[in-house]
Amino acid sequence: MKYAMLIHEKPGYVGALPEDEQKAVYAEYMALAEDPRARGGAQLQPVETARTVRVQDGETLTTDGPCAGTKEVLGGYYVFEADNLDDAIELAARIPAARLDGAIEVRPLVER
């Protein structure tokens, strides 16, 4: 099954770390991206760059900023092919943001 790992993070959390730890964290992200089970993923530009689009009565409305006004913001995502939910959760727990005040939302993809 494919699982999306949506990385909800505190803005600027990596920059707040000492330089050598920043490097270590980036290395962890790279390692996860290169895991044989990885099927994709991306880091997103900072949340200030977000524009939110809605269509109401056929009219496109756009607003500045992200969809939901929570403390954490969506900072990136992975897609992993994992055997089951337990394996997916173990992968998610390895994403650094999970232990650095962030949270990882694990969501199975709809298979077609």
Added chain:
Amino acid sequence: MLASLVGFLGDFDLAEEAVQEAFAVAAERWPREGVPANPGAWLTVTARNRAIDRIRRERTLGDKTRRLELPEATMDELDETVIEDERLELIFTCCHPALALEAQVALTLRALGGLTTEEIARAFLVSEETMKRRLSRAKTKIKATGIPFAVPAEHLLPDRLNAVLAVVYLIYNEGYSGRIDLAGEAIRLGRLLAELMPDEPEVHGLLALVQIHHARRKARFSGDELVLLEDQDRSLWDFQEIATGREALERALALRGRGLNVLQAAIASLQAEERIDWNEVAALYEQLAQITRSPVVELNRAVAVAEAGSAEQALEIVDALELDDYQYLHSTRGELLRRLGRPHEAREAFERALALARSGPERRFLAGRIAEL
């Protein structure tokens, strides 16, 4: 049978339907052709083949056929040994922490307890429709999120086993309220687990705990009122069942079990003695408090320390607890202060407990204590 089919098919609903179909075929055929030599295996294979037929008919789903590339089982290879016992896998699936607790409980009773949806609904005082929806949402979630049908890996096992044991204990605890014998069901599940995981001390510990509690069920109530352990009529206890519980406890201890369930079972066992060794009870509560870090367990330890003879030491323990909104902290404190000959403070503590008490019998008990002072 359901367990081996869910394992084989990787699909709960499909397995259930196939089992029902197999029983229908049996009901039609057995009276005519005679009962097969091994009815259980016959049913399983029939159900399995029906399910395969159905999947082939509906074949749109690459995922489901994944497990079906093996040749169809034939009646010739029918031997008990062919059919794997996958009940343990099924238990871990039903009690997966990604499912809501009430769904875990309902699924476990449905899949392993063999209760009907209607019986489970009655046991939890909800409508059959509600229970049907609850079960169906849970089954959908198992499929959609990929909850594994497997015994968890070694490093996950302790946590996941705790989740399973918590479900069985919850079923046991609910057993007192409804009309269905859930307590008996929980004991059957405990026995099944002990049979499937004979080397896990906590499993035997849980079985011992529920059996020893269950043995005292007739003495726990007088009419609608709860009777405290010390006031129970021991002639109502089922000593045979206590002995069975103690055997399970012995096994747990022999396996060097010192976990939550084993400790609680050991305490229950000591408290079922004619003369209770309160020093030993206090020592066990201390170990339990170290694991749980629960102030309520500490309060229980204080009670045991007081019963063992040291009200002063018990009061020290109680006064260190942050449980100000807990009625039993204040009633215990009142009792200790009364024993220590400090009536004014005792009265204050009992009054505080009375202000927090809700049930009639408890309020009457506390009011009586205050009047005595």
